[in-house]
Amino acid sequence: MPIHTLIADDEPAARHRLRRLARQEPDLDIIAECADGATAVEQIRALQPELAIVDVHMPRLDGLAVAEAAHALESPPLFIFVTAFAEHAMKAFRVAALDYLLKPVEPEQFARAIQRARTTLAQQSSAAMGDKLSALLAELGRDGGAAGAVRAAAAGATGGFLERIPVRHDDRVTYVRSRDVDYFEATGNYVRLHVGKQVLQVRQTMAALEHELDPDQFVRIHRQTIVNLDRVREVQPWFAGDFIVLLQDGTDLRISRTYREKFDAAMSRGRR
Template sequence: MGLKAIVIDDEPFSRQELIYLLGNHQEITVIAEASSAEQGLEQILKFEPNVLFLDIEMTGMNGIELAKTLQKLKQPPVVIFATAYPDYAVKAFRLEAVDYLLKPFDEEQIAETVQRLIQLDNREKVNQSKASAGKLAVQLEDRISYVNPKDIIYIYREGRDSYLVTESGTFTSKLLLKELEQKLSPYSFFRVHKGYIINTEKVEELVSWSTSVYQLKLKNVEEQIPVSRNYVKELRDHLEL
């Protein structure tokens, strides 16, 4: 399946009209719909779409507020606002919306939006392919060594350096954890603590020491990795089927 979309609109007619028009494009599949931002958020967390068609003026949480909330996700869906009000366009694009559809919907405008989404998706796939072929460069005393990201078990920050722990040894990097997290985004890495990033493929156990303290057991590592309470739910969603 290519583009997976959720449509969120509190007006049933508008929601069904948009779903019908999107049905004319085989490159995109509407996997769920919602009549409120709150219900939509539940659907997003459940189905993990890569595209969101979002109304703005809704009862309760509005579309702008939901879009801001979604920016906290590790991989938020691409947002297209679909609304009867042109006045929100500036706010929408500040939230990095890909497009801004005005009601009543126009078939030609929908087609242009779908093409824009396809182009964006293709660029993302190319970038991920390029990134997945690369290795991390780490400076040793007299040479540069290249580390395959798949060999990294976890990374931690101490003082001014970051340390990449692999089965063959530990390497030092001057990059910040945030920079390493960005470079490793195509791989199975997850930030579990302000000072730790782990390779989720190396996880064996999540141990609860108390209501607020968790630790991870990783393959071939004696040390247990601390997990901040704020990351536990997202980590479990990431790890579990």
């Protein structure tokens, strides 16, 4: 299956380099090239690519704004950001970037990012097929079987907050204990579960997930991030009134001003 891909960079030489690297990946199909962010948003809406490789610095709209606009779509693409400045990497991941590439982009670096895209797209396809199967079971009146078992197991013995999260792998379902997840990260119509060095993915909205998790254990700190409070090591000031949460493993996550008060209240309850 080809990966329909959009490239956006205001520098012609940079677009040429990305195009040349893309030719080394037989399943990449470049369906659009854009020289500014506004055009990139228009093309993403019109063409619905699976992957967008976007420069951070562009006229009219920068790459981060392009990603923010695209994530409002029903099926946003995966984003790989290209930047000449390493400090932009943190901002890139805060808008659910799949990866970022430092200019000048090296072939090995590009190939690794594309392989991550392949893996993620395959996981999304598997999850979508699982959703279709559940819908079919429900339509046939068999929801109390396979699909019902998944929900029952996820709810836990108490029937309260979500204790185990079902993760589909092709035709299998495995369960991850909620308390083992370091943080949850939204990416389009999916949520990534960061469990140590492992990253899993489920089809779920952040709003629905937030209501199912224990608020004494998990708190939303950004539109795209829910953190396990047991993993929080310290908080540091960042830019424009925002703060950074440092986790026990060194991961840094941004707290937006919208969620700062909620985070402070959760931490001050003294239950961690």
